[in-house]
Amino acid sequence: MPVVGVIGGGQLARMMHPAAIALGVELRVFSEESGSAAKSATTEIGDYLDFDRLKDFCQGLDALTFDHEHVPTELLEKLEQLGVKVRPGAKALIHAQNKLVMRERLGELGLPMPHWASITSAADLETFISAFGPKIIVKTPIGGYDGKGVRVVESIEQVADWLENIAQFGGALLAEEKVEFIAEVAQLSARNPSGEFRTWPLVQTVQENSVCSVVICPAPKEFDSIQAEKIARIIGQGLGVIGMLAVEMFVTKDGRLLINELAMRPHNSGHFSIEGSVTSQFEQHLRAVLDLPLGETFSLAPHAVMVNLLGVNQTNNFVDQYPKAMKEFPGVKFHNYQKTPRLGRKMGHLTILGDNASEIQRLGLAAREVLYRAE
Amino acid sequence: MPVVGVIGGGQLARMMHPAAIALGVELRVFSEESGSAAKSATTEIGDYLDFDRLKDFCQGLDALTFDHEHVPTELLEKLEQLGVKVRPGAKALIHAQNKLVMRERLGELGLPMPHWASITSAADLETFISAFGPKIIVKTPIGGYDGKGVRVVESIEQVADWLENIAQFGGALLAEEKVEFIAEVAQLSARNPSGEFRTWPLVQTVQENSVCSVVICPAPKEFDSIQAEKIARIIGQGLGVIGMLAVEMFVTKDGRLLINELAMRPHNSGHFSIEGSVTSQFEQHLRAVLDLPLGETFSLAPHAVMVNLLGVNQTNNFVDQYPKAMKEFPGVKFHNYQKTPRLGRKMGHLTILGDNASEIQRLGLAAREVLYRAE
Numbered sequence: 154m155p156v157v158g159v160i161g162g163g164q165l166a167r168m169m170h171p172a173a174i175a176l177g178v179e180l181r182v183f184s185e186e187s188g189s190a191a192k193s194a195t196t197e198i199g200d201y202l203d204f205d206r207l208k209d210f211c212q213g214l215d216a217l218t219f220d221h222e223h224v225p226t227e228l229l230e231k232l233e234q235l236g237v238k239v240r241p242g243a244k245a246l247i248h249a250q251n252k253l254v255m256r257e258r259l260g261e262l263g264l265p266m267p268h269w270a271s272i273t274s275a276a277d278l279e280t281f282i283s284a285f286g287p288k289i290i291v292k293t294p295i296g297g298y299d300g301k302g303v304r305v306v307e308s309i310e311q312v313a314d315w316l317e318n319i320a321q322f323g324g325a326l327l328a329e330e331k332v333e334f335i336a337e338v339a340q341l342s343a344r345n346p347s348g349e350f351r352t353w354p355l356v357q358t359v360q361e362n363s364v365c366s367v368v369i370c371p372a373p374k375e376f377d378s379i380q381a382e383k384i385a386r387i388i389g390q391g392l393g394v395i396g397m398l399a400v401e402m403f404v405t406k407d408g409r410l411l412i413n414e415l416a417m418r419p420h421n422s423g424h425f426s427i428e429g430s431v432t433s434q435f436e437q438h439l440r441a442v443l444d445l446p447l448g449e450t451f452s453l454a455p456h457a458v459m460v461n462l463l464g465v466n467q468t469n470n471f472v473d474q475y476p477k478a479m480k481e482f483p484g485v486k487f488h489n490y491q492k493t494p495r496l497g498r499k500m501g502h503l504t505i506l507g508d509n510a511s512e513i514q515r516l517g518l519a520a521r522e523v524l525y526r527a528e
Numbered sequence: 529m530p531v532v533g534v535i536g537g538g539q540l541a542r543m544m545h546p547a548a549i550a551l552g553v554e555l556r557v558f559s560e561e562s563g564s565a566a567k568s569a570t571t572e573i574g575d576y577l578d579f580d581r582l583k584d585f586c587q588g589l590d591a592l593t594f595d596h597e598h599v600p601t602e603l604l605e606k607l608e609q610l611g612v613k614v615r616p617g618a619k620a621l622i623h624a625q626n627k628l629v630m631r632e633r634l635g636e637l638g639l640p641m642p643h644w645a646s647i648t649s650a651a652d653l654e655t656f657i658s659a660f661g662p663k664i665i666v667k668t669p670i671g672g673y674d675g676k677g678v679r680v681v682e683s684i685e686q687v688a689d690w691l692e693n694i695a696q697f698g699g700a701l702l703a704e705e706k707v708e709f710i711a712e713v714a715q716l717s718a719r720n721p722s723g724e725f726r727t728w729p730l731v732q733t734v735q736e737n738s739v740c741s742v743v744i745c746p747a748p749k750e751f752d753s754i755q756a757e758k759i760a761r762i763i764g765q766g767l768g769v770i771g772m773l774a775v776e777m778f779v780t781k782d783g784r785l786l787i788n789e790l791a792m793r794p795h796n797s798g799h800f801s802i803e804g805s806v807t808s809q810f811e812q813h814l815r816a817v818l819d820l821p822l823g824e825t826f827s828l829a830p831h832a833v834m835v836n837l838l839g840v841n842q843t844n845n846f847v848d849q850y851p852k853a854m855k856e857f858p859g860v861k862f863h864n865y866q867k868t869p870r871l872g873r874k875m876g877h878l879t880i881l882g883d884n885a886s887e888i889q890r891l892g893l894a895a896r897e898v899l900y901r902a903e
Contacts, residue, residue: 154847154866171546174568175802177847177864177876193549193568427550428806428828431859431881446854453803453828453881472529472552479821484806489552491529501552506806506828 154179155443156213160201161220162189164490164499165419165435168427170194172436178443182220183210190490191220204228211237216442218396219418222250223296240346240395240442241417248392249417252327253294259412262391264384266412267403268330275309275316281328282307290329291315293322303363305331332411334403338372339422340381341434342398344389345441353430353450355381358401358422364497365421367517368459369510370429370452380410388415397438399423421461421499426450428486428504429457454506460517462489462524464498471501471524482520529554530818531588535576536595537564539865539874540794540810543802545569547811553818557595558585565865566595579603586612591817593771594793597625598671615721615770615817616792623767624792627702628669634787637766639759641787642778643705650684650691656703657682665704666690668697678738680706707786709778713747714797715756716809717773719764720816728805728825730756733776733797739872740796742892743834744885745804745827755785763790772813774798796836796874801825803861803879804832829881835892837864837899839873846876846899857895 155178159166162184170193173180181196182189183206189195199206201224211217216238229243241249248255256269268285272278282289291312293302306312315326337360342352354371355378372378385400399420402410423434432440432448440447462471471489479487489501503520507513530553534541537559545568548555556571557564558581564570574581576599586592591613604618616624623630631644643660647653657664666687668677681687690701712735716728729746730753747753760775774795777785798809807815807823815822837846846864854862864876878895882888
């Protein structure tokens with residue numbers, strides 16, 4: 154049976170497991186801790202910076218893939234030299250790890266994105282603020298997610314700490330124009346080593362406090378889904394992506410799409426596909442990294458809505474509210490990552506399929522309210 | 529988190545695992561052997577006839593349920609006396625374990641079934657053959673499945689070995705009229721301890737050599753789905769079933785439904801529901817045994833077809849044919865139970881959703897052909 158290894162024991166690795174069980178693929182997760190969200194498939198617990206452990210973990214794998222983007226490129230290149238099938242490969246993954254490398258490459262490919270600059274000094278930043286301010290965005294190129302490593306900035310002082318320690322960010326920060334957008338969308342796609350490429354319908358994402366809150370599939374049809382698919386295809390081919398690729402984009406008032414972020418793994422914006430699509434992003438990721446033919450991606454209902462469950466305190470794991478929520482919402486699909494509750498933590502999600510987008514969104518938010526209110 | 533224990537490590541326990549992962553339910557499987565189909569959730573390996581092991585396994589479970597019907601009633605009753613939530617309970621499960629007990633109880637409930645008799649001697653059998661022969665069916669009341677423990681009989685000699693050893697079958701055999709049927713159907717339903725009851729659409733089952741080969745959802749509409757649902761409801765309530773109930777029935781030339789077999793667990797005729805229904809039989813079973821409210825059961829496509837993958841020899845595990853089959857059939861869902869190949873063994877299944885029942889059946893059979901032909 155094919156064997157896929159995953160570095161990282163979060164909810165993305167967790168949700169690969171059901172897909173692996175269906176296909177008869179053996180999944181092995183290298184997790185940072187026992188009791189992680191992916192514990193049902195965890196075979197190794199350790200530090201992914203420990204190369205010897207990593208190397209041992211890769212014995213017998215048909216492909217190595219990821220739950221997150223944090224494994225340093227140097228380690229991945231060393232694994233590749235040993236013959237490990239790292240998917241996506243280090244050369245592709247660097248674009249999801251380092252936002253400066255990503256911006257540069259997307260520029261070469263002629264793709265639309267916010268104005269940006271590599272900032273190595275206070276003077277650079279001042280120039281950028283005067284050109285695109287008063288408010289601009291500054292990001293650390295490496296290690297940011299869910300709003301971490303991102304600041305809205307009007308003056309140099311607001312990132313003085315980052316500028317002082319700029320060496321620890323690789324010697325440069327990323328400055329970006331603060332885009333006036335009317336919506337955010339995400340284009341999911343998958344690509345395998347044979348070059349086969351498939352996309353899902355464009356989805357709309359709604360963020361709250363820089364964290365994904367709601368995903369609506371498909372996005373309203375006035376958004377340019379043809380352009381979105383074209384962008385994803387160019388990135389997939391241009392960067393040599395293997396596996397899932399999520400392209401998050403802003404929609405501007407005049408309808409243009411500007412690329413915000415990339416992820417080369419299953420992504421929060423694709424969780425709806427577990428129930429909503431004939432092939433989920435998790436199954437597709439496994440097929441792609443194993444160089445199996447990709448599955449069709451058509452929707453099983455006219456509309457799907459995904460609602461994230463974020464921790465509300467340190468005690469509510471949402472399970473005690475199952476009886477009430479399941480009774481009131483028998484058509485809602487519940488996903489619980491079995492994480493220790495913590496305020497704001499991604500603890501699970503809900504998916505609802507139906508004929509009417511606003512009705513299922515109302516249902517999803519109402520079901521979330523029931524789960525959020527411990528009694 | 530709720531904890532469900534399952535006795536038996538077959539494909540039914542295996543397919544409960546993805547549903548458990550989604551809900552955040554901990555699944556623990558008591559398996560007969562290492563490397564079983566349910567190995568991803570196996571926490572104990574041993575003999576389920578060893579009561580002390582069983583008792584230990586039940587520590588900390590919110591519910592105990594089953595992959596098969598082979599655990600003796602006496603052991604289950606002892607567990608119940610210790611406070612274990614055995615679901616379905618021993619009093620209900622006996623009807624799925626012992627076909628004579630089942631026939632008697634269905635008779636009391638006034639439900640339609642083939643003519644039958646309890647046979648304790650050659651003379652009994654002779655009487656039954658002269659009343660309903662020339663050909664009749666004789667079954668061992670306990671332990672039969674997939675055609676095992678079932679014989680088509682014209683004379684006493686054909687079951688002489690069973691009659692001689694009748695004590696080992698509890699002192700009686702079951703004789704049944706050989707029904708002339710035009711089709712076979714199955715009604716799936718679920719019931720929780722609070723008495724909530726839900727059904728799926730009636731499905732048609734096609735057997736080959738007494739083993740399920742193809743399931744078509746929904747069954748052709750000329751079959752009496754209203755009567756089927758009524759039968760399932762009476763059985764569910766009358767027998768106090770908890771969890772999944774599959775009622776297999778013959779359809780006679782004049783359109784009557786006659787009950788053939790019962791199963792109180794997820795059943796081969798319900799595998800289509802993994803992709804085909806908003807709540808799968810595996811998720812529903814977990815909800816029911818935990819006394820959680822049941823999920824809706826509507827279909828996500830007009831038609832679903834399930835095709836069983838039976839072993840063709842001792843080497844083909846169907847995985848080597850994935851590249852060809854997935855390329856040709858990108859909409860087919862592949863399920864592989866990771867069993868050691870053996871002729872006729874249930875090794876996996878395929879599911880196809882679509883608008884046209886005969887077209888998806890053709891696709892499913894063609895995909896199976898590709899998997900069956902090793903190159």
